[in-house]
Amino acid sequence: MKSKTLFELIWIVAVLIILTYAAVANLSYLSTQQQNIANPAGGDPPGVLINVTGYQWAWQFTYNNGTVMTDKLVLVANTTYTIVVTSKDVIHDLYIPQFGVQVYAVAGHPNKVSFTPNKPGTYIMECVEYCGEFHYEMRGEVVVLS
Amino acid sequence: MNFSFELAIFGSTIAVLIIMGFLLYFFVQDYRKSLLSKEMETAPKEQANAYLSRIRRELSFSAFIMDDSKSIGIRYLITSLAFFFIAGLAGVGMRISLWYPNPSYLTPIQYNILLTEHGTLMLYGWATGSILGLGYYLLPSLLKIKKDSLGVLNSIMYWFFAVGGLLLIFSKSTASWYFYYPLTDQLTQAGGGQFSFAALIGVLFILTATCVASIIFLKMIFLDRDEKIRISSMSLFVWSIVATAILIISSAPISMIADGMVIYDLINPIYFTGANSTALGYAIMFWFWGHPIVYVAVIPAFGLIYELLPKYVGKPVYSYSSGVIALLLLMIFSGTVWGHHLFNSGLGTLWDMIFSTTSFIVAIPSAITVFNWIATIWSGKVKLTLPMMFILNAIVDFIIGGVTGVMQSDVGVNALIHGTYWVTAHFHFILLGVTTGMAFAAIYVLFPTFTGGRRYNSAMGKLHFYLTAGGTYVMTIPWALGGFEGMPRRVAGYFGIFQSYQDAAAIGGVILGIGQLIFLINFVYSAYKPVTISNDNILEEASS
Numbered sequence: 001m002k003s004k005t006l007f008e009l010i011w012i013v014a015v016l017i018i019l020t021y022a023a024v025a026n027l028s029y030l031s032t033q034q035q036n037i038a039n040p041a042g043g044d045p046p047g048v049l050i051n052v053t054g055y056q057w058a059w060q061f062t063y064n065n066g067t068v069m070t071d072k073l074v075l076v077a078n079t080t081y082t083i084v085v086t087s088k089d090v091i092h093d094l095y096i097p098q099f100g101v102q103v104y105a106v107a108g109h110p111n112k113v114s115f116t117p118n119k120p121g122t123y124i125m126e127c128v129e130y131c132g133e134f135h136y137e138m139r140g141e142v143v144v145l146s
Numbered sequence: 147m148n149f150s151f152e153l154a155i156f157g158s159t160i161a162v163l164i165i166m167g168f169l170l171y172f173f174v175q176d177y178r179k180s181l182l183s184k185e186m187e188t189a190p191k192e193q194a195n196a197y198l199s200r201i202r203r204e205l206s207f208s209a210f211i212m213d214d215s216k217s218i219g220i221r222y223l224i225t226s227l228a229f230f231f232i233a234g235l236a237g238v239g240m241r242i243s244l245w246y247p248n249p250s251y252l253t254p255i256q257y258n259i260l261l262t263e264h265g266t267l268m269l270y271g272w273a274t275g276s277i278l279g280l281g282y283y284l285l286p287s288l289l290k291i292k293k294d295s296l297g298v299l300n301s302i303m304y305w306f307f308a309v310g311g312l313l314l315i316f317s318k319s320t321a322s323w324y325f326y327y328p329l330t331d332q333l334t335q336a337g338g339g340q341f342s343f344a345a346l347i348g349v350l351f352i353l354t355a356t357c358v359a360s361i362i363f364l365k366m367i368f369l370d371r372d373e374k375i376r377i378s379s380m381s382l383f384v385w386s387i388v389a390t391a392i393l394i395i396s397s398a399p400i401s402m403i404a405d406g407m408v409i410y411d412l413i414n415p416i417y418f419t420g421a422n423s424t425a426l427g428y429a430i431m432f433w434f435w436g437h438p439i440v441y442v443a444v445i446p447a448f449g450l451i452y453e454l455l456p457k458y459v460g461k462p463v464y465s466y467s468s469g470v471i472a473l474l475l476l477m478i479f480s481g482t483v484w485g486h487h488l489f490n491s492g493l494g495t496l497w498d499m500i501f502s503t504t505s506f507i508v509a510i511p512s513a514i515t516v517f518n519w520i521a522t523i524w525s526g527k528v529k530l531t532l533p534m535m536f537i538l539n540a541i542v543d544f545i546i547g548g549v550t551g552v553m554q555s556d557v558g559v560n561a562l563i564h565g566t567y568w569v570t571a572h573f574h575f576i577l578l579g580v581t582t583g584m585a586f587a588a589i590y591v592l593f594p595t596f597t598g599g600r601r602y603n604s605a606m607g608k609l610h611f612y613l614t615a616g617g618t619y620v621m622t623i624p625w626a627l628g629g630f631e632g633m634p635r636r637v638a639g640y641f642g643i644f645q646s647y648q649d650a651a652a653i654g655g656v657i658l659g660i661g662q663l664i665f666l667i668n669f670v671y672s673a674y675k676p677v678t679i680s681n682d683n684i685l686e687e688a689s690s
């Protein structure tokens with residue numbers, strides 16, 4: 001009986017500490033790194049701007065100088081980029097796992113997110129919002145040049 | 147007039163069908179009379195039905211014509227099990243097809259049809275259906291109800307449920323269980339499927355049945371129960387149904403309205419396009435119900451654990467009042483967290499903060515519940531029967547599922563794992579381990595009653611348990627690991643780098659499938675053995 005009460009106390013305190021820690025870490029991340037998570041586009045985004053359009057079933061990247069690329073994104077290491085993402089048809093979701101970048105592509109609701117790649121190399125990129133027959137082929141590569 | 151051979155065949159077929167209908171009706175009336183006691187034969191239907199709902203009842207297809215609560219429960223149980231097997235077949239089929247990185251024996255369209263059928267049938271057909279079935283079946287005995295009215299309404303609602311399930315199967319929709327706008331309104335095979343609106347109508351049918359059943363459960367609990375059972379001493383399973391029913395009634399209608407709007411948008415797109423609204427409007431309305439349904443799937447399973455655990459450890463639940471409070475808190479908080487499914491959609495930082503914090507809070511009542519179980523087990527001595535094995539596994543799976551859930555509620559982490567198999571792993575731990583596991587535990591406990599005094603083969607039962615529990619881990623752990631590296635979900639093919647995870651999970655899926663076949667064989671085989679034991683069970687207690 002004694003040890004059970006002790007266990008109960010430890011359980012309550014441990015759960016509360018873990019959850020409070022998680023909540024505080026999350027809130028401080030959100031309030032300081034806002035630009036690194038998906039948000040409605042607008043304002044004055046930092047870094048180089050790239051416009052992204054998703055459609056069934058490919059990604060189109062438009063650079064400021066007018067270059068257009070499909071299913072391939074070329075970046076330069078240690079440069080900050082802001083992507084503004086939207087869709088021509090259904091909802092898509094651009095995801096670059098190695099960068100922890102993820103943002104929905106919704107027609108009429110452009111979203112933005114900023115990131116700074118720091119290691120040169122080739123990475124994967126995929127659509128992770130189910131969008132019809134060839135959803136699985138809506139993927140490509142991200143090349144980071146040094 | 148000429149003699150028409152076709153007309154004669156047609157006419158006699160109709161005549162035979164009518165005669166068969168009559169015979170069936172009288173056969174069932176006879177069965178019903180044989181169940182009723184002497185003084186009940188002349189009683190009004192309300193009381194006769196209440197009597198029928200309180201006695202021990204076998205599984206019988208007569209239930210499809212009788213309309214007392216227990217018969218309705220039997221209908222739901224039989225139907226939801228059928229949906230489980232169909233959806234399970236779809237799941238195993240998808241798993242096997244993913245053995246190779248490129249679509250193998252399933253084309254992308256076939257894969258997407260199975261994906262949609264699996265998700266919708268499992269959640270709406272099996273999880274919801276089995277809960278309605280257990281509710282209708284167990285509540286009358288647990289509450290010793292005095293009258294059982296509204297049988298006709300219950301019966302009609304059951305048919306809504308059954309037809310809804312059939313629509314989900316035969317519509318061949320490829321819109322996935324979200325039915326997001328505008329994909330659902332693309333009526334092509336490459337989009338949502340030619341008949342995706344029929345699947346939406348199926349969902350609407352099932353949700354209508356679910357809402358009506360919830361109201362009837364609340365009526366049974368608060369108006370029709372025996373006065374000797376006070377609210378403060380109702381069993382915890384009853385409390386879990388209270389929480390579930392309120393959760394359903396307060397959130398499903400929003401999603402039903404959204405479904406209706408999507409159907410209307412097919413004819414005249416005004417709701418989710420245009421100047422003032424986007425496709426996200428549908429997503430928000432959908433998740434307002436889409437999150438609660440996962441708790442609807444799990445709270446009654448908690449109730450079953452609370453109900454069965456004391457019987458296998460020989461001690462009452464550690465704390466009844468904190469059990470009730472935790473269930474009600476789960477009900478309240480799970481209505482406030484739906485935004486955690488849309489973190490990366492551009493709701494805005496403030497909303498992300500709110501929904502991630504509420505998601506951390508919802509873990510508190512979950513932790514209270516788990517503690518309550520551990521403390522109950524601690525105080526007694528465990529009798530390791532087959533249902534108890536399912537319970538212990540459910541507790542472990544819920545802890546894993548809860549921890550992965552809290553992890554993905556962190557907005558930074560969510561950007562890493564949203565849309566990957568990590569999420570699929572998170573919910574299969576709970577939906578397989580807790581929802582499905584506890585439904586099976588209840589079926590095993592009720593088996594002697596269902597079959598009128600037969601015993602299931604316990605070696606085969608244990609094998610079913612080990613294959614189900616083991617298969618769950620073999621399937622979901624590779625999913626979770628792959629998901630953390632970015633393995634996307636809902637895809638018919640994938641990057642070659644993920645193949646080892648996909649193959650390991652395919653083996654797990656096959657193990658799971660074999661396990662369920664063993665359950666089916668055991669059930670049918672044991673149901674025809676001679677009667678050896680009493681038809682009582684520990685879930686309904688000894689009552690009349």
Ligand code: HEM
Binds near residue numbers: 573
């Ligand atoms: C401690 C409690 C829980 C928390 C904090 C939690 C959190 C989450 C989060 C944040 C997501 C969204 C993941 C994403 O798509 O990015 C999610 C998805 C999901 N959760 Fe949980 N969860 C919890 C418990 C449960 C329970 C008890 C169930 C019941 C079976 C469940 C079933 C699901 C399902 C089915 C999905 C995915 C739906 C879909 O996208 O198809 N979760 N959960």
Ligand code: HEM
Binds near residue numbers: 581659
């Ligand atoms: C019989 C064992 C099972 C197997 C082999 C299985 C297999 C699968 C597979 C392979 C997927 C992923 C499809 C994809 O993302 O591409 C999936 C998704 C899913 N499963 Fe299961 N599953 C099983 C049991 C269950 C149960 C018991 C439930 C619920 C009660 C369930 C609910 C779901 C849901 C809601 C999804 C998401 C569908 C979607 O993304 O639209 N599964 N399952």
Ligand SMILES: [Cu+2]
Binds near residue numbers: 057092129135138
């Ligand atoms: Cu896409």
Ligand SMILES: [Cu+2]
Binds near residue numbers: 436437440484486487
């Ligand atoms: Cu949720």
